[in-house]
Amino acid sequence: MKVLLVGLSHRTAPVEVRERFAVEDPGPALTKLARCDELEEAVLISTCNRVEAVVLTRTPEAARLRLRSFFGRDLAPDASDAPDFDRFLYEYTGGMAVHHLFRVASAVDSMVVGEPQILGQVKQAYRLAAEYNAIGPILSRLFSRAFATAKRVRRETGIAERSVSVARVAVDLARQVFERFTDKEALLVGAGEMIELSVEALRRDGLSAVRVANRTVAHAEELARRVGGSAHGLEDLPALMERSDLVLTCIDRLRPILDAPLVAQALHARRGRRMLVIDLGVPRNVAPDVNELADVYLYDVDDLQEAAAANAEERRRETLRAEAIINQEQQRFEGWMSALEAVPTIRHLRARGEAVRARELERGLRRLGLTADQRRGVEVLSRAIVNKLLHAPVTRLRAELEDESGIALLETARVLFALDDASAPGAEIDAEFDPGQNGDASLEATDDSVDDV
Amino acid sequence: MIEMHQLAAALYLGAGIAAWLGVALPAPQLGRVAVGVLGLGALIHAPAFAFLHNAEPPIPITDLPAAVSLMSLLAVLFYLALLLRVRLTGLLVLVAPAAFLGVFFAALRLSDPGDPSFAGAGSWPHAHVVLASAGFAFLGVAGLAGLLFLTENRRLKTKKFLSLPLPSLEALDRVNLAALALGFPLLTLGVLTGVLWVQTESGRPWTGSAHELWNALGWALYAGLATARFAGHQGSRSAAAASVGAALFLLFAVVGVGVLA
Numbered sequence: 001m002k003v004l005l006v007g008l009s010h011r012t013a014p015v016e017v018r019e020r021f022a023v024e025d026p027g028p029a030l031t032k033l034a035r036c037d038e039l040e041e042a043v044l045i046s047t048c049n050r051v052e053a054v055v056l057t058r059t060p061e062a063a064r065l066r067l068r069s070f071f072g073r074d075l076a077p078d079a080s081d082a083p084d085f086d087r088f089l090y091e092y093t094g095g096m097a098v099h100h101l102f103r104v105a106s107a108v109d110s111m112v113v114g115e116p117q118i119l120g121q122v123k124q125a126y127r128l129a130a131e132y133n134a135i136g137p138i139l140s141r142l143f144s145r146a147f148a149t150a151k152r153v154r155r156e157t158g159i160a161e162r163s164v165s166v167a168r169v170a171v172d173l174a175r176q177v178f179e180r181f182t183d184k185e186a187l188l189v190g191a192g193e194m195i196e197l198s199v200e201a202l203r204r205d206g207l208s209a210v211r212v213a214n215r216t217v218a219h220a221e222e223l224a225r226r227v228g229g230s231a232h233g234l235e236d237l238p239a240l241m242e243r244s245d246l247v248l249t250c251i252d253r254l255r256p257i258l259d260a261p262l263v264a265q266a267l268h269a270r271r272g273r274r275m276l277v278i279d280l281g282v283p284r285n286v287a288p289d290v291n292e293l294a295d296v297y298l299y300d301v302d303d304l305q306e307a308a309a310a311n312a313e314e315r316r317r318e319t320l321r322a323e324a325i326i327n328q329e330q331q332r333f334e335g336w337m338s339a340l341e342a343v344p345t346i347r348h349l350r351a352r353g354e355a356v357r358a359r360e361l362e363r364g365l366r367r368l369g370l371t372a373d374q375r376r377g378v379e380v381l382s383r384a385i386v387n388k389l390l391h392a393p394v395t396r397l398r399a400e401l402e403d404e405s406g407i408a409l410l411e412t413a414r415v416l417f418a419l420d421d422a423s424a425p426g427a428e429i430d431a432e433f434d435p436g437q438n439g440d441a442s443l444e445a446t447d448d449s450v451d452d453v
Numbered sequence: 454m455i456e457m458h459q460l461a462a463a464l465y466l467g468a469g470i471a472a473w474l475g476v477a478l479p480a481p482q483l484g485r486v487a488v489g490v491l492g493l494g495a496l497i498h499a500p501a502f503a504f505l506h507n508a509e510p511p512i513p514i515t516d517l518p519a520a521v522s523l524m525s526l527l528a529v530l531f532y533l534a535l536l537l538r539v540r541l542t543g544l545l546v547l548v549a550p551a552a553f554l555g556v557f558f559a560a561l562r563l564s565d566p567g568d569p570s571f572a573g574a575g576s577w578p579h580a581h582v583v584l585a586s587a588g589f590a591f592l593g594v595a596g597l598a599g600l601l602f603l604t605e606n607r608r609l610k611t612k613k614f615l616s617l618p619l620p621s622l623e624a625l626d627r628v629n630l631a632a633l634a635l636g637f638p639l640l641t642l643g644v645l646t647g648v649l650w651v652q653t654e655s656g657r658p659w660t661g662s663a664h665e666l667w668n669a670l671g672w673a674l675y676a677g678l679a680t681a682r683f684a685g686h687q688g689s690r691s692a693a694a695a696s697v698g699a700a701l702f703l704l705f706a707v708v709g710v711g712v713l714a
Contacts, residue, residue: 178622297609
């Protein structure tokens with residue numbers, strides 16, 4: 001059994017390609033995947049930056065072709081006609097697929113490294129697969145390890161700690177100046193989208209009042225309605241400045257709209273209460289010398305972008321620590337998969353032992369002519385001998401299968417105990433342990449069953 | 454008892470190191486660990502100070518090392534109380550090392566015999582030391598908050614903007630103000646009880662000793678600072694700078710003059 005992942009993402013396909021593969025309703029697609037003979041289990045992850053199918057298969061090559069055809073014919077029929085459609089798709093098999101999925105869930109592979117949405121999107125994909133009965137025990141285990149890995153990465157690294165958008169950097173900055181926002185008033189100069197995005201995060205922290213000043217009062221009224229504030233014309237700026245702890249500007253003007261004398265006058269009226277001014281305008285809306293005034297902290301869009309870029313760089317550095325965690329978790333999962341492979345062999349070994357014991361016991365008892373009590377005694381003895389003989393190899397097999405060397409040991413066990421030899425004693429029970437059917441037995445197994453065997 | 458002071462000093466040092474690492478890495482969880490270690494240090498420091506009375510011979514509270522131990526303990530307790538209301542974990546980078554230095558100094562000098570002239574002066578010496586130590590402790594925290602405010606203010610003004618787990622300027626300014634509001638009245642009461650103590654001992658309120666002179670100057674400095682601050686004539690930056698300067702002056706007036714004497 002192999003995990004196979006086929007997909008495309010922002011790393012391989014431009015947005016105009018990605019949008020053609022976007023899955024609006026994953027239900028029918030999942031149903032189709034679940035019906036494919038080559039695929040045992042399937043999950044379909046679809047976000048604005050990636051579309052990936054994660055499947056479990058016994059025939060990786062056939063599954064690979066099936067998935068490529070699925071991407072071309074089912075997800076984006078119009079794109080499949082393009083001659084170079086295939087080059088946008090990537091494939092990962094086995095450990096690489098596991099590693100990739102863990103990176104995706106941990107937001108290490110995201111366009112904005114450390115972004116929080118992807119984990120929720122992967123969880124949603126998993127829930128949908130469960131809803132459409134497209135998922136079984138192995139992919140369930142894989143995804144649950146992916147979620148645990150993502151949590152570990154967030155907890156143990158700084159991958160998600162620093163803000164990487166201008167709006168979030170503005171909020172972080174405000175938090176370094178102000179202790180709380182519930183008694184703070186904000187003034188928005190301008191009524192554009194940028195300013196709305198920036199104030200939205202602050203409003204969530206409980207800004208007590210928002211005032212919007214704009215050249216066109218009607219636009220100010222629109223934004224004021226959306227952010228729950230009041231609308232004003234630009235002529236009110238001096239009076240509004242006196243009451244504002246936080247000033248955000250983003251207005252289309254060739255000359256600064258706020259200069260040092262105006263801000264100094266407002267500060268005087270505020271009796272020195274500090275003021276944070278964030279100038280998102282280009283050209284700048286606030287004269288740079290405003291920052292020279294005591295108790296005023298002026299940041300323009302370049303300052304914020306610089307901070308956002310530095311934070312993004314810091315996050316990228318944290319991905320090295322995240323990769324180490326992902327490697328550990330990948331090894332753990334592969335150990336679990338290997339242990340699954342031991343399940344049929346261990347059952348086979350025990351069944352073979354039992355068959356040999358039963359046959360030899362029967363033969364012996366016929367010749368010895370024992371009483372019923374004596375027969376029971378010999379039977380118990382024979383069971384104990386077989387169990388004791390098998391205990392060491394079975395325990396060792398379970399332990400060694402945590403790493404790759406265990407696979408070789410598994411093969412050795414099959415040879416040493418002649419499990420694949422039809423002429424060996426007790427081979428008549430082998431039909432139910434046909435190696436070709438090992439996968440089925442594995443699929444039945446869960447975490448507990450692996451430990452219980 | 455001295456060993457307990459040494460243990461408290463070690464814990465304060467540990468808290469300081471954890472707090473610095475928490476800011477430098479940055480790792481906010483280390484800041485929380487540092488607060489826990491500081492609290493543990495205070496739990497050991499409080500009985501260590503109380504046992505000074507049971508030492509053989511008993512160490513009077515009027516001894517400079519004992520008074521410095523009390524100041525450090527009160528400063529730590531005041532900081533921990535502030536933490537309940539304000540996000541101040543980052544201030545530990547200054548509070549913990551300051552507490553360590555105070556307790557370390559006390560532990561080094563506690564074995565020296567006390568000044569016999571203080572014996573038998575009634576309750577005024579105790580009242581003076583407790584009140585003045587509380588005043589010094591609170592004003593010391595005001596100075597530390599002022600120092601961090603100045604550092605943070607400079608960082609934000611020069612746009613060296615990093616998401617460090619340090620308190621906001623507003624929080625530091627509030628702590629500075631609250632510590633001044635509590636510390637100055639306590640210092641005033643400490644000075645008054647000191648005058649009454651001197652009166653009881655020598656029959657006059659002023660003997661002209663270096664300790665009296667420097668502490669009177671320190672009180673006058675804080676009187677000016679408190680007037681300017683509460684009358685609203687001072688911005689937060691100049692208030693922070695003034696509280697740092699005044700705290701350094703007071704440190705010299707209390708510890709420096711005491712050691713030199």
